[in-house]
Amino acid sequence: MNKKKDHVFVWPIYTRIIHxxxxxxxxxxxxxxxxxxLLNLHVAVGIIFGLMLVYRIIWGFVGTKYAKLNTLKLSLAELKFYFIEKIRNRWREIPAGHNPASSWYTIIVLVVGSIISITGLLLYGIQxxxxxxxxxxxxxxxxxDIxxxxxxxxxxxxxxxAVxxxxxxxxxxxYHKTNMVFAMITGYKKAKGEDSKIGKYKSGLTYLFLFMSALVFFVSTDGRNNPFVASKYKQHDYKHESFTYYTECGACHHPYPPFMLPTSSWLRVKEGLKNHFGEEISPIMKKGENRISINDQTVIFNYLVENSADKSTREVSVKVMKSLDGARGRKSITKIQYWKDTHANIPNYxxxxxxxxxxxxxxxxxxxFEKGILEDIDIKIPK
Ligand code: HEC
Ligand code: HEC
Incomplete structure (x- = not known):
């Protein structure tokens, strides 16, 4: 190791990579x-964050001298002394390893970061x-929600x-001119102490985690639906699920996925067919003139109610139900509060x-969406 004068080798390349x-x-x-x-990218780098935290914790037990978790200085008295000394003595000596402030910084990032990673993984599954x-x-x-x-x-x-x-x-x-920024780049710190040494198996461990990170990045951003990112919801084929719904309600617009509206809304749509957003839809009309027989109406709305938002655990259905807050559902999706909230930032033009x-x-x-798929990565405003 090429030791610099007045400097100690504190952070070997592996610690710096983790950092x-x-x-x-x-x-x-x-x-x-x-x-x-950008959810898929968020998840990809989020998992790398989680993996690196796990690695940092393992590194805290088996890693190099100054990265060991038992070298963290977590006494409050020491922390207080650290700040007093900092203010009183601009040219004080700094320790080779973690000081009390960076010890607290590290431990809190590890704890809160783990909470972020675990809730993130759970959200990916649950939400x-x-x-x-x-x-x-x-x-x-x-x-x-919680x-x-x-x-x-x-x-x-x-x-x-972090700020x-x-x-x-x-x-x-x-201010103190301790060259701290470069310590995490070159590995050398302007302090006194013993140089860190790295054994072979420790490098191996780093390569393993780097390999896992690269793999995670690849599988979670890969366009194909591999099990790592696959949705539990299969795409719908409304034509085969309910031919009547597909043909009758798909005559003027794409048929909306039933899970978008609660039962109370679908029943409102049913009651209001005679004046359906300005269109008359009724069983007594002549064929070809928006006629849907009573029989077909029953079939259609039974199907819609059976698959409505109240019956689904999809994120969108749960949120639609929640935003109703006990009130009766509106006749249109675009009048539901959840829809208004999620589209509030899109200008009218x-x-x-x-x-x-x-x-x-x-x-x-x-x-x-016509296949019942509502994926964040599919959102794209046409230009
Ligand atoms: C004759 C044409 C026609 C037929 C048939 C038709 N609709 Fe519509 N539907 C419309 C029009 C027009 C609108 C209003 C679109 C707008 O201006 O936003 C609409 C809007 C809707 C909306 C509200 C969408 C929103 O969130 O704003 C729902 C829900 C809906 N239709 C369900 C149905 C169902 C269920 C059927 C079958 C029973 C059906 N529609 C059949 C013409 C039709
Ligand atoms: C002009 C394009 C546009 C139209 C039309 C539109 N959306 Fe969206 N939608 C968006 C955008 C963009 C977002 C993301 C908003 C954000 O996160 O800031 C979004 C978000 C959503 C979300 C929330 C997604 C999530 O995971 O949080 C739902 C649900 C949704 N849209 C459903 C619908 C439904 C149902 C309709 C039709 C009644 C509709 N949208 C019409 C552009 C549109």
Whole structure:
């Protein structure tokens, strides 16, 4: 090892890789979470974040000298002394390993980061009905909101925490002139101590985790529906599920997936067929003039009610039901509060545009919606 004068080799390449992968995967996961249709990328980097945390914890037991978790300085008295010393003595010596502030920083990232990773994995199964945990959606769908809130606020917390950490490092760099920024790049810290050494099996462990991260990235962003990302919901073929519904209600617009509206809404649509958004649909009309026989109406609405939002554990159905808050469902999807909330940021001119025409034309922006698929990655506003 090429020892620099006055410097100690603190962070071997593996520790630095873990550090930067945790930092970058968190940052990217946060950025991707801002866009609904980037969910697959969010999940991909999120799992890398989780894997790196697991690796960091293992590294904390078997890793190099200064990365060991038992070297963290977690006494509050030491923390207080650290800050007092920092203010009093600009040119104080810094320890080779973690100082009390960075010890607390590390431990909290590990704990809160684990909470974020676990709730994220659960959400992917419970809320999205996807991946190996998709089966959890059946029995635990009612926890999707609380899991989401924990996931979200814990992430905000880590974001703020990371900003504090960065500010702390910059103060070290520019005020105390300890060259702290470069320690996590070159591995050398301007301090006294014994150099870190790395054994062979430790490098092997790093390669294993890097390989797993690359694999996760590949499988979760790969376009094919592999079991890692597959939805528990199969696509629908409404033509075969209910030919009557498909042909009669698909005459003027694509038939809407039944799980979009609650029973009370479908019954309202049924009652209002004589004036269906300005169209008259009735059994007494002559054939070809929007006639749907009483018999067919019964068949259609039995089918719709049987598959309505009240009967489904899909994210969208659960949220539609929740946003009704006990009130009777509206006749149209676009009048339901959940729909209004999720589309509030889309300006009106987009709905009026040539390719979309109207709000109820879900199919223009939600690819595969006519097959009952409502995937975040399928959302695309036509240009
Ligand atoms: C004669 C043509 C026609 C037929 C047949 C028809 N609809 Fe419609 N439907 C319309 C029109 C027009 C609208 C209003 C679209 C708009 O302006 O947003 C509409 C809107 C809807 C909406 C509300 C969409 C929204 O969220 O705004 C639902 C739900 C609906 N139809 C269900 C049905 C069902 C169920 C059937 C079969 C019983 C059916 N429709 C048959 C013409 C038709
Ligand atoms: C102009 C394009 C457009 C139309 C038309 C449209 N949507 Fe959307 N929809 C979007 C966009 C964009 C988002 C994502 C909004 C966001 O996250 O900021 C979205 C979000 C959603 C969501 C929430 C997805 C989630 O996972 O949070 C649902 C559910 C949804 N749309 C259903 C519908 C239905 C049903 C219709 C038809 C009645 C419809 N949309 C019509 C563009 C559209």
């Amino acid at each position: 930067w992968l945790i930092a970058s995967s968190f940052t990217f996961a946060f950025i991707f979470s801002l866009q609904e249709n 999205e009905g996807k991946g190996y945990l998709g089966f959890l959606n059946d029995d635990y769908y009612m926890y999707m 899991l989401f809130d924990i996931h979200k606020y814990a992430s905000y917390f880590v974001l703020v925490w 504090i950490h960065i500010v702390g490092v910059l103060i070290e760099q520019f 987009i709905f009026k545009s040539q390719k979309v025409k109207r709000k109820s034309n879900c199919f223009a922006c939600h690819k595969n």
